[in-house]
Amino acid sequence: MKLVRIFVFFFLAAALLFSSAGPVSAVEKPRIQNMPGFQSVITANLSAAHQFLAISKSNPAPGKIGSQAKKPAAKAQKVAYITFDDGPNRYTSQILTILKNKKVKATFFAVEPNIKAYKTSMIRVNREGHYIGLHSVTHNATKVYKGSSINVAKEMETTRKTLNSVVKVNHYLVRVPYGSKPYMKKPFRDWLVKYKFKMWDWTIDTNDWRYKTSQYTSIINNVKTAVPKVEKQKKPIIILMHERPQTVKALPQIIDYLKGRGYTLVPYHPKQHVVSNFWGDGRL
Structure with missing residues (x-):
């Protein structure tokens, strides 16, 4: 689960870096956005991030399953x-x-x-x-x-x-x-x-x-x-x-x-x- 979160973080960071206004100058911004395949990369990254989030919610890490599932009752000692x-x-x-x-x-x-x-x-x-x-x-x-x-x-x-x-x-x-x-x-x-x-x-x-x-x-x-x-x-x-x-x-x-x-x-x-x-x- 921790690795998934790190993966998603980097995808979102990349998406925000290239899609939001920031320290990029007015001259550089249009040039970056006009790079071949720029929009398709951003779209793919965001789509992959959403997919990983959905998978991680529906399939919790093995270590987390035990916290939700009930442990079998211990057999009473005779x-x-x-x-x-x-x-x-x-x-x-x-x-x-x-x-x-x-x-x-x-x-x-x-x-x-x-x-x-x-x-x-x-x-x-x-x-x-x-x-x-x-x-x-x-x-x-x-x-x-x-x-x-x-x-x-x-x-x-x-x-x-x-x-x-x-x-x-x-x-x-x-x-x-x-x-x-x-x-x-x-x-x-x-x-x-x-x-x-x-x-x-x-x-x-x-x-x-x-x-x-x-x-x-x-x-x-x-x-x-x-x-x-x-x-x-x-x-x-x-x-x-x-x-x-x-x-x-x-x-x-x-x-x-x-x-x-x-x-x-x-x-x-x-x-x-x-x-x-x-x-x-x-x-x-």
Whole structure:
């Protein structure tokens, strides 16, 4: 396009030079205009200039087309969330090593006393790019759910403060013990909202806690059975596991399976929060 403009400029300049009154003297002007073919040259130059202008408008330069045409939409990334409850504990380091070797990230829901007991593991979880959520102090259904509706929020707040003292992070994602149904009725959820917490359940339960270490393949099969069903429901893939030896055995194959289906395994991030609780409470 730039070359076309330069070309047109010189044509017009030539035309103006020979056709308009300017510094040419009264004696010279008639002589120039009476030169053989002068008028035909001017006419041809002006005609060519108009043609180039018309062509340049109807056929923009290749570099300009992209600014007008819409770029194809980028394909949405398929993400899955692997989550671990009840830690940290003596199996946390093994889980972290597997995640590191497989180059994936996860989310850990920590119990407050374990944060204190396994500070080194908790620090490593954070350092290696995983997210740490809150999983209560007592993990006791009677203590958490049978008393005042503020109890859950208070235990999560205590856990949050302990986590902050160890890892120096302020995290507000919680997973309540044994899942939010039937326990987390509206008064309980209202308190979580007041404390600015978000609450996650899960869409796939591996039931890993039910199996012995020798039965770890059942955990893998549970995941393989559940994932296609959740995909059809168009729900996020949020997988519940626990920090146990049978889970350690099953984890590498579960990761490979998810990768094979095109998933990227990521940690929770508050800026990409998705609502996933059994009550469908959009506040959480």
